[in-house]
Amino acid sequence: ETGVTQSPTHLIKTRGQQVTLRCSSQSGHNTVSWYQQALGQGPQFIFQYYREEENGRGNFPPRFSGLQFPNYSSELNVNALELDDSALYLCASSFGGQPQHFGDGTRLSIL
Amino acid sequence: EDKVVQSPLSLVVHEGDTVTLNCSYEVTNFRSLLWYKQEKKAPTFLFMLTSSGIEKKSGRLSSILDKKELFSILNITATQTGDSAVYLCAVEGLRAGNMLTFGGGTRLMVKP
Numbered sequence: 249e250t251g252v253t254q255s256p257t258h259l260i261k262t263r264g265q266q267v268t269l270r271c272s273s274q275s276g277h278n279t280v281s282w283y284q285q286a287l288g289q290g291p292q293f294i295f296q297y298y299r300e301e302e303n304g305r306g307n308f309p310p311r312f313s314g315l316q317f318p319n320y321s322s323e324l325n326v327n328a329l330e331l332d333d334s335a336l337y338l339c340a341s342s343f344g345g346q347p348q349h350f351g352d353g354t355r356l357s358i359l
Numbered sequence: 360e361d362k363v364v365q366s367p368l369s370l371v372v373h374e375g376d377t378v379t380l381n382c383s384y385e386v387t388n389f390r391s392l393l394w395y396k397q398e399k400k401a402p403t404f405l406f407m408l409t410s411s412g413i414e415k416k417s418g419r420l421s422s423i424l425d426k427k428e429l430f431s432i433l434n435i436t437a438t439q440t441g442d443s444a445v446y447l448c449a450v451e452g453l454r455a456g457n458m459l460t461f462g463g464g465t466r467l468m469v470k471p
Contacts, residue, residue, distance in 0.1 A: 252401075281458065290363075290447055290461030291402070304456030338401070340459075347393055347407045348459060352400035 252277075252341050252351035260357045261329050269324045269354045271339030278343055279303070280322040282314060285336040285353070297322055326356075334358045361386040365448050365462035373470050376438050380465045382448035383430040392424055392431050393459065395447040402447055405433070438469045 253272045261267050273280050279298045283291035293306035297316035311327040320341070326333060336355050340348035362385045372378055384392065391409045395402035406415045408424040408431060415422050419438075424431045435442055445466050449459040 279456070281456070283459075283461075288463075290449075290463045291459070293458040293460065296456035296458060298456065304458050306458065336400075342457070345390075345457070347404045348457075349404060350395075350401040 252339055252349055254337075254339050254351035254354050256354060257352070258355045258357070260359060262359050263329055263331060265329050266325065266327045267329060267356060269326075269337050269339075269356070271322045271324070271341075271351060273320045273322070273339075273341035274349055276343055277341035277349070278320050279341060280316055280320065281340045281342070281348060282322070282324045283338040283340065284308075285338055287335075291338055294324070329358050331358050361450060361452055361460040363448055363450055363460055363462035365446075365465050367465060368463070369466040369468070371468045371470065372438055374439055376469075377434065377436045378438060378467060380433040380435075380446050380448075380467070381430065382432070382462055384448075384450045384460075384462075385429065386450045386452045386460065388453035389426065390451040390453055390457065393449045393451065394422055394431075394433050395449065397445045397447055397464070398443075405446075435467075438467075440469050440471055443467060443469045 281296040282294040285291040295305040296303045316322045336353045338353045340350045342348040394405040406422045411426040445464040449461045
């Protein structure tokens with residue numbers, strides 16, 4: 249059984265740029281959630297996708313957007329990057345009411 | 360707004376000690392409470408609790424939920440250096456899909 253995989257592992261961008269992060273869900277999982285984890289803090293919910301539709305959103309501005317594809321993989325896009333966007337971005341997948349399982353994340357650094 | 364508070368923030372113990380980590384929460388329409396262990400990267404799932412008073416156990420780890428007092432504890436007995444990690448507590452409500460609201464975590468260091 250393949251777990252949740254994310255790419256890239258690390259990324260360095262400058263302020264104002266745009267970034268796309270990718271996530272492949274665990275086999276059999278149809279729901280993908282994205283979280284932002286700042287250093288020393290717990291993960292914060294960004295949004296969730298289910299059957300290619302956004303199924304819930306946290307307190308993040310519209311410059312954070314996403315997609316889910318028919319194979320349940322997902323992308324997180326962030327426009328107009330700010331210094332505060334530097335964080336570990338975690339993707340989690342799940343099926344039904346089962347626990348969410350996380351990938352290793354993408355560490356994004358904004359210079 | 361859903362809220363999760365974990366205590367202590369950090370803890371240093373020696374191998375063989377027993378530790379208790381605390382998690383209190385406020386959530387609209389509670390569905391479940393989850394514990395994760397985070398070492399370097401991915402939080403790894405430990406327990407999912409939905410009912411009060413029923414202990415879940417996995418080896419040296421156990422957890423219990425009190426839905427009346429709105430808290431959960433995670434116990435680790437006979438700690439080992441491999442237990443060193445950040446332990447995250449999260450609650451799942453019925454709004455915004457099945458989003459998880461996380462606490463800030465407890466950083467546990469187990470010394471040999």
